[in-house]
Amino acid sequence: MDADRFYLQDSRSNVGSRAMFWKLGGGYTSNLDQAEQFSREKAVKQYECRETDLPWPVDYVRARAEVSVDFQHLKRSEAEAYRNVDGRVYVAYPRGWDGNDLVWRGGSGQTSNLEDAIHPGKSDASVYLAQGFDLWPCGYIAERSRPVVRAATLEHKQALREAGLKLPKIKRQRIRRYTTNCDGCGRFLSELQRYHSCPNCGAGNAP
Template identity: 30%
Template structure:
């Protein structure tokens, strides 16, 4: 999930660079928001945040620069832009906290065709706090947090979409509603288009 950056400087997935609003400011932003934009309780976001690392911030091949600690990620497989860290049991996770720290000796024995080894310090410096959009609970994180749904959004939710398509009869001009959105099925008022069907049925 991406957030408004500090001082309106675009968007960011890094929570430490996201703008934090007061309740009053958040409500005002909600009133002016576009579709898909919601003010969310910062406390809830912080409690569910995890540290991830963008592959663009890491080398594409192993870097065995002298270090006491190394971490390993899968080469060429990403969640969005984020790498999958692995442990010695083969488990993988985008959460940097699950990256197993290994020694120099272990780092040299890794399969460098399928995995990339980097110094722990490098990866740790590049990590950022993120929030997974699948964890969003609008009732709990928006409404229960004290934010009121704007009237325009309430009206949009109440609006019922007609599943039928409107056609004007080419013969009498009267309006006909039908489920087929592509072809005129015939007029219920003057039988235009329906006569052919009945002739075929009689034959």
Template identity: 40%
Template sequence: MTLFYLQDSRTDVGDGLMFWALGGGYTTSLDKAELFTQEQACSHRDTDIPWPKDYVDARAHLGVDHQYISLDEARDQLSPECTVVLQIPGHWNGNDIALAKWPIGHTFRFEKAHHLTFEAAEAIGNTPEEAVIWPLSYLEAKARRLVHKRDVNIKEALRGTGIAMAAPWEQRKPWQRPLNCHGCGRFISWDGRFLNDCPNCGANNCS
């Protein structure tokens, strides 16, 4: 049976897709996302997008959310000849930190970060403002699986599932004819008429 993640398309965190979380709320972490059957995934709001789990998992990568890491905690794991990675301060993708990659530049994909020894990292002579040394094992334990919107395509993902996504114009609210104030004739909103009298002439348009 095909299982689905359910994306809340109203919000992303950086490039990371936001999914319904197990137990409530939303998350970018695939390991914390709730799984749905096809019937369940197709019975939610128009803004919720069903993604086949296998499709998303095949395109996921590891990212490190800065909210769940601490230098004070990580320092205990720094020791001679341990393997480290370098964080590039000032670069973010949502909540994810940027890591140095070889031979130049940075990446938000933990698996593509450049590995080096602690001694080699210290010999570079970078200040904490230029690069932050993190034990590889520490960040490895903190990294979580997520997927970036540029790496997935909903038409491709749903091919063969029998699910048809509504066209953008079909997701809009039904059209409502304009409403005129019975006192002065100005346009007023259907919902607003129950909250306030006409701001122009003071007429009550509730009836």
């Protein structure tokens, strides 16, 4: 286990159920194969700059990964021309997505994890086609799959504890609230109120 390699998660938002990480070369990605890996020191420094960028040990995240397929990278014309030797297909729900990922018919219902998806042979595929499912050649889909992780499966305190990392406390700048007294009645006014008439006596207090 390499406890000194970390992903940085942009924890402000997910795409569907998928956690988003800093992408090698810039931007963000749910594809763990494209996520940049940072040293322990660099990951902590970035967290200190922006505490929504959470460091995650690479091994911890990878152990919880599943396999998904981004529908944006699929073309029906390519799939129909693909030579699938054994005739097996994956069965997808039409207009069903987890973020950008296809939702498949699994052994016990819907799943966005390709490893849990059924893949019937050619003789059984027509049954699912008649039921309105979308069919994709297994080989074509496998070539376009990638590892992702569901944000709900990640527990930050546990991950850092396993890596022996304690993040520094972020010092938040205190917001100073200015007050002044009304020239007419002496009541306290906020910085905003002083530019308007006093809500109590109507006196003007603008500097």
